[in-house]
Every structure is written in C-alpha cells, then in structure tokens.
Amino acid sequence: MTEPQTPPDHQTPTEEQERRLLAPGNPLNPRREFLRSAALFTVTAGALGGGLELLTRRPGAGSAEAQAADPFARPARPLGPYDTAEAVTPYRQATTYNNFYELGTDKADPARLAGSLKPRPWTVRIDGEVRKPQTVDIDTLQSWFPLEDRIYRMRCVEGWSMVMPWLGFPLAALIRRLEPTSKAKYVQFTALLDPKQLPGQRQPVLDWPYVEGLRLDEALHPLAFMAVGLHGRVLPGQNGAPLRLAVPWKYGFKSIKSIVRITLTEKQPQTTWALAAPREYGFYANVNPAVPHPRWSQATERRIGELGRRKTLLFNGYADQVAGLYKGMDLRRFF
Amino acid sequence: MPAVVTGGLLPAAVLVLDALSGALGANPIQRATQQTGLLALVLLLLSLACTPLRRWTGWTWPARVRKSLGLLAFGYAALHFLIYLFDHGFAPVQMTEDVLERPFITVGFTALLLLVPLALTSTPRAVRRLGFARWTGLHRLVYVSVWLATLHYYWGVKKDHTPPLMAAAVLALLFLARWWRPRQRAARPLPTDRGSASP
Numbered sequence: 188m189t190e191p192q193t194p195p196d197h198q199t200p201t202e203e204q205e206r207r208l209l210a211p212g213n214p215l216n217p218r219r220e221f222l223r224s225a226a227l228f229t230v231t232a233g234a235l236g237g238g239l240e241l242l243t244r245r246p247g248a249g250s251a252e253a254q255a256a257d258p259f260a261r262p263a264r265p266l267g268p269y270d271t272a273e274a275v276t277p278y279r280q281a282t283t284y285n286n287f288y289e290l291g292t293d294k295a296d297p298a299r300l301a302g303s304l305k306p307r308p309w310t311v312r313i314d315g316e317v318r319k320p321q322t323v324d325i326d327t328l329q330s331w332f333p334l335e336d337r338i339y340r341m342r343c344v345e346g347w348s349m350v351m352p353w354l355g356f357p358l359a360a361l362i363r364r365l366e367p368t369s370k371a372k373y374v375q376f377t378a379l380l381d382p383k384q385l386p387g388q389r390q391p392v393l394d395w396p397y398v399e400g401l402r403l404d405e406a407l408h409p410l411a412f413m414a415v416g417l418h419g420r421v422l423p424g425q426n427g428a429p430l431r432l433a434v435p436w437k438y439g440f441k442s443i444k445s446i447v448r449i450t451l452t453e454k455q456p457q458t459t460w461a462l463a464a465p466r467e468y469g470f471y472a473n474v475n476p477a478v479p480h481p482r483w484s485q486a487t488e489r490r491i492g493e494l495g496r497r498k499t500l501l502f503n504g505y506a507d508q509v510a511g512l513y514k515g516m517d518l519r520r521f522f
Numbered sequence: 523m524p525a526v527v528t529g530g531l532l533p534a535a536v537l538v539l540d541a542l543s544g545a546l547g548a549n550p551i552q553r554a555t556q557q558t559g560l561l562a563l564v565l566l567l568l569s570l571a572c573t574p575l576r577r578w579t580g581w582t583w584p585a586r587v588r589k590s591l592g593l594l595a596f597g598y599a600a601l602h603f604l605i606y607l608f609d610h611g612f613a614p615v616q617m618t619e620d621v622l623e624r625p626f627i628t629v630g631f632t633a634l635l636l637l638v639p640l641a642l643t644s645t646p647r648a649v650r651r652l653g654f655a656r657w658t659g660l661h662r663l664v665y666v667s668v669w670l671a672t673l674h675y676y677w678g679v680k681k682d683h684t685p686p687l688m689a690a691a692v693l694a695l696l697f698l699a700r701w702w703r704p705r706q707r708a709a710r711p712l713p714t715d716r717g718s719a720s721p
Contacts, residue, residue, distance in 0.1 A: 231525035236532030243533060243560040245553070246545045284548030292682040295547060345680065347549055392682050463681065482626040482677055484616070491548045495611060 245293060269410060270338040271504070276349035278418045280491050285425045286343065287444055288392050289378070289385035296387070301424030304384045304445065309429050315450035316371035319364075325429050329415055331364060332356035336419075337412055339435035341442070342474045342503045348488045353433050354416030359407045367403065367451050374406040375399075375456035376432060377448035385445075393459050399443035400456030400470070401434065402512075410435060410508055436505040438472045469522040473513070474503035478522050526587045530594035533561055534601070551609050558602035559630075560685075563675060565595035566668050567692055574699035589644055592664070596641040599634050599671075630674035636667040668693060 209216055266272055283298045290297040290304070309325040334354055342348040362374065380396035382388040388395045405411060412433040415422055422428040427444025434441050440460050450456075460468035467481055476486045476499040487496040502509050513521075537557055540546050546553040569591035572584035610616055620627040640661055642648070649657045672693055676686035 228525040228528075232529035232532070235526055235529030237529075239530070239533045239561060239564060240536060242564050243557055244536065244540075245557070246540060246547070280548040288681070294549070347552070390682075479624075482624060484620060484624070486616070487610070489549065489551065489609075494551065496609070 245295070264336065266338070267336070270336075271340055271350060273338075273340070273350050275338060275352050275418075276491055281349055281351060281417065282423050282425055284491060286345075286439065287387075287425055287427070289387040289395070289397065289445075290425060291387050292392060297425035298423075300386060301428075303386060304379075304424035304428065306422075306424065306429035306445075309447075311430065311446060312448045313365055313450075314448070315375070315452050316368040317451050318366035318368060325415075328361075328430070329356075332360050334415070337414075337433070339410075339412070339433055340503050340505075341433075341435060341439055342488060342499065344438040344440055344468065344472070344480065344485075346483060346485070346488050347491055348497075348503075349491050351433070352418055353412060353414040354419060355412055355414035355433070357409060358411040358413050358432070359409060361413060361449075362403075362406055362451075365451070370453045371451035372403055373452045373455055374401050374403060375450040375452050376443045376446050377450070378443055379445045379447045393463055396447075397443060397459045398456060399432065399441055399458050400452075401441075402455075403451075405434070405509075405512055408509060408512065410505060436474060436502040436509045438468075438474060440468065441472050471513075471518075471521045473509075473518065473522075474499060475501055475518055475522070477501070478519055526590045527594065530565065530590065533557075534598070551605065555602060555605045555609065558598050558605060559675065559678075562595050562598035562602055563668075563671050563689060565591050565598060566664070566671060567689065567696070569595055570664065570668060570693075570696050574696060578699065593641060593644055596637045599637060603631075603634055626674060626677040629670050629677065633667045633670035633674060636663045636670070640664060640667075665697075 209218070284294045285297040286294065287297040290300045307325070310322050311325060311328055312322045314320040334356060337353045337355070339351055339353060340348060341351050358374075376399045378397040378399075379385060380388065401411065412435075414427070414431050414433045415429060417423065417426055422431065424445075427442075427446075430446045431444045432442045432446065455470060458470055460472075461470050474485075479485050485499055488499045489496050500506070537554060541550055541554065544550075569588050572588035572591065575584040576582065607617065610620070621631050622628070640663060643652065643657060643660060652660065672686060672689050675689060676683060679686055
C-alpha cells in the first residue's frame with residue numbers, strides 16, 4: 188500500500204501549532220468538538236425519544252407477575268345450567284381492563300380512579316309502570332334474593348371478550364317483585380350522575396347520566412342478571428359497584444354499571460350509545476358475527492389473555508336460550 | 523442525523539420492553555397497535571413541521587432531519603400494519619375484506635401505501651434519477667397520506683375524539699404556516715446567499 192499523499196496545503200502541524208490547537212480554551216480543539224457533538228447527540232436523541240414517549244405511551248395497569256397470580260381463585264363448584272365451562276378471566280385482568288367512561292376513556296383509567304366512587308350508602312329508585320314504586324337501600328335490595336354464582340361470557344363491541352364469574356340475582360326476580368302494570372313494555376336503567384364520584388362526567392364524552400334499557404321479555408329472561416359481586420367478592424368500582432346489569436348475549440355496553448334507578452316504561456328507552464351514534468350502536472346490540480360494526484368486523488374477538496382470535500358466536504353463544512326472543516325480527520335492521 | 527434516528531427508535535425499544543414485562547395491560551396487541559399508529563402519525567407531523575420551521579426561523583437543521591423523521595414515521599406505520607396483520611392471524615381473505623369494505627381500514631391502508639413510494643425514493647440517487655421537480659411532486663403525496671392517517675385515527679376511536687382532533691388542528695396549523703410565508707423573506711437575502719462561501 189502506498190502512503191496517502193499529503194496535499195501541499197496541509198503541512199504536518201508543528202509541535203507549536205499542535206500545542207495551540209489542544210490548548211484548553213481553543214474552540215477548535217478536536218476533543219472539545221467531540222464532546223460538543225456527543226452532548227448534542229445525547230440531547231437530541233433524548234429529547235426526541237422522551238417527547239415521543241410522553242406523547243404516545245400509555246402503559247397498562249400492572250405487570251405480568253401481578254397478573255399471573257389470581258389472588259381470588261375460588262374452589263371449583265359444580266357448574267349451573269347458565270354457566271360456561273370456559274376458563275375464567277383472572278381477577279386482575281377483569282378489574283384493570285375496563286370501559287367505564289365515567290371514570291376515564293382509557294382502559295386503565297377506571298381501576299386508577301375508582302377510589303372516588305362510593306358504593307355505600309347507595310339507594311336505588313324504582314318507578315314508572317310498577318305497582319310498588321319505591322326507593323330502596325342497596326343492602327335491603329340485596330337481602331330480598333338469595334345470591335347466585337353465574338359464569339358468563341362478556342363480549343365488548345370493540346372486539347374483545349372475557350369470562351366473568353358474577354355474583355348476584357336474576358333481574359326477573361326483582362321485576363316480578365315490583366309488579367309491573369299492564370302498560371310496562373320496557374325496562375330503563377339509569378346510572379349514577381355525580382361528577383365528584385365519577386370525574387369522567389366532567390367531560391361531555393357521552394350524554395350523562397348513562398342510560399340503558401331492555402325489552403320487558405328480555406329483562407325477564409333467566410339469563411338477564413343483576414350483579415353485586417365478581418370472583419366471589421364485592422363488585423369493585425371499576426366493574427360497576429354496587430349494582431350492575433349482566434346481559435351476556437348482548438355487547439358489553441348494554442350491561443350498565445352503578446345503577447341508581449330502574450324505571451318500567453311503555454316506550455322504548457332512549458339509550459346512551461344509541462343516541463351518541465345511532466348508526467353504530469342500536470338498542471338491541473345483540474352479539475352477531477354477521478352484522479359488522481360500520482367501522483370494523485364483528486366476526487372475531489380476542490379473549491383477554493389469549494394472543495390469537497376466536498370466532499364470535501351468534502348471541503355470544505347463548506343462541507339456544509335467547510334466539511326465541513327475536514323470532515321474525517330482522518337482526519340487521521334491529522342491530 | 524443519527525441522533526434523531528436513535529431518539530426515534532427509543533419508543534420502539536420501550537414498546538418491546540413493555541411487551542416483555544407485561545406492562546402493556548390485559549390486551550397487549552391492541553395497545554401495541556395503538557402505540558405504533560400514534561407514533562407514526564406524530565413522526566409524520568414532525569417531519570411536516572420541518573419545512574415551515576426552516577422558513578420561519580432560517581435554521582437549516584430542520585431540513586436535515588426531515589428525511590429521518592419521514593422514514594421513522596414510515597417504519598412505525600409499517601410496524602403498525604404488521605401488528606394488525608398478526609392480530610388477524612395473517613388471514614388474507616379477512617384482510618382483503620377489511621380493506622375493501624371498511625372505510626376505516628381502507629383509509630389507513632391507503633395512507634400507508636402512499637408512504638411506500640416516498641420511502642423507496644428517499645435517497646439522493648432517486649432525486650437525481652427522477653429529477654428534482656418530479657421528485658418533489660411525488661413527495662407531495664405525504665400531504666394526502668397524513669390527512670388520511672388522521673381520519674383513520676379519528677374513525678378508530680370509539681368516542682373520545684379529542685386526540686385525533688388535536689392532530690387535525692396541528693395539521694391545519696402546519697398547512698397555514700405553509701401558505702403564509704413570513705413577510706421578511708422577500709426583504710432578507712436567503713440564508714444560503716453568503717457570497718463566496720467555503721465548501
């Protein structure tokens with residue numbers, strides 16, 4: 188290899204020049220130059236990386252270790268006629284991945300903010316087309332019925348699902364006790380309206396309070412359930428304490444949380460999501476893989492805790508029990 | 523700009539760490555999809571902020587990092603799409619159906635497709651081969667892509683539309699900044715006009 192030719196205008200620096208170049212105060216000192224560009228590099232990379240993180244990262248609640256152990260695994264019991272035999276979603280996941288917009292729109296928000304929701308003292312007002320309108324304390328209401336376990340599938344309209352071991356009583360038992368009049372055709376449920384307890388209500392994301400409803404025959408169906416507990420313990424705030432609905436053949440948003448009022452009505456209730464986006468969320472909201480949401484398919488779902496997707500079943504797999512309620516109805520029109 | 527690339531890849535590293543430590547929550551795939559999509563959009567907006575910034579301030583560094591930001595945005599958009607494919611089990615039939623029948627997916631997919639030729643022609647050689655005028659014309663596709671991406675983001679949100687609307691507001695501001703040239707520009711000589719400059 189030949190020595191590279193030094194161009195004539197770049198003489199080898201004399202010792203004197205070298206000494207001056209490396210003098211501490213000289214801005215052209217290569218060492219200083221290196222340090223400056225290293226600092227610039229670090230600051231730029233750090234600022235961009237950090238800024239992007241701040242703007243976009245939303246870590247979920249809890250770590251893998253915490254989710255692996257289910258502190259409330261319960262002894263197996265014989266399955267009842269309404270129970271699914273599928274693996275139950277661990278307590279940790281069922282209570283840290285929630286849609287409860289009154290406690291924030293991110294999935295991790297409700298668990299974080301549920302402390303402000305006070306499930307006691309709590310009263311439920313019962314009115315409308317009933318012979319016995321009344322306002323009843325939640326503990327009194329619970330004492331009217333023997334509590335049952337129900338392991339239900341829960342399918343969210345967003346395309347994910349869980350298996351929830353509820354504790355509660357059949358809605359039909361409550362409705363019969365209230366003696367509906369002959370005019371009663373629908374049941375309307377209203378959730379708590381209190382921005383102090385439900386800080387998400389300070390933003391008009393939806394028209395508060397949250398309202399849901401069922402046709403009377405749906406409400407009297409043995410699967411329609413009022414839950415006061417989950418995994419054998421009292422219902423956590425983020426899951427709708429102290430009283431929520433569980434209608435497993437319908438999308439999750441029908442199963443209204445933190446109920447303060449139950450009204451029997453003659454007319455179909457104006458429900459929150461159906462008002463917010465009538466083309467996207469209907470009054471019936473029955474789980475149906477053949478009726479896509481306008482923006483995404485409903486043919487498959489992710490069971491929380493699984494990586495793949497499973498096929499969504501008609502009426503969320505409860506078709507044998509509930510299909511009779513919708514005989515002759517066009518499920519595409521009454522979605 | 524290696525510093526920008528390093529900084530831009532940090533979130534991807536954090537995402538991998540989050541995924542391994544289970545910090546993505548109960549539905550990690552959905553979380554990863556949302557995060558990569560948002561990163562792609564933010565980086566795309568940053569790359570579009572470069573030219574107005576250079577015009578308004580006279581700094582030259584924004585122009586030098588623009589390409590890195592654009593390529594990073596494309597990288598995250600591609601990753602976002604790959605996670606979506608994985609999410610749906612790489613089922614070509616269902617995917618084609620999704621792309622054709624759901625405007626939400628159609629729009630997002632189109633936004634990504636428009637970025638592909640831009641990423642492929644991001645080299646100085648491509649500029650020479652196409653000629654500057656044609657190359658610039660081609661790269662105007664980014665304006666279409668970023669609006670489609672914002673619409674896709676808006677449609678992907680169930681109800682709380684604040685974040686996508688903020689993205690749209692930033693985008694509108696950037697477009698205004700493009701139209702409204704600062705007035706001093708005509709009066710002041712261009713920053714490159716420095717007489718006999720050294721190489």
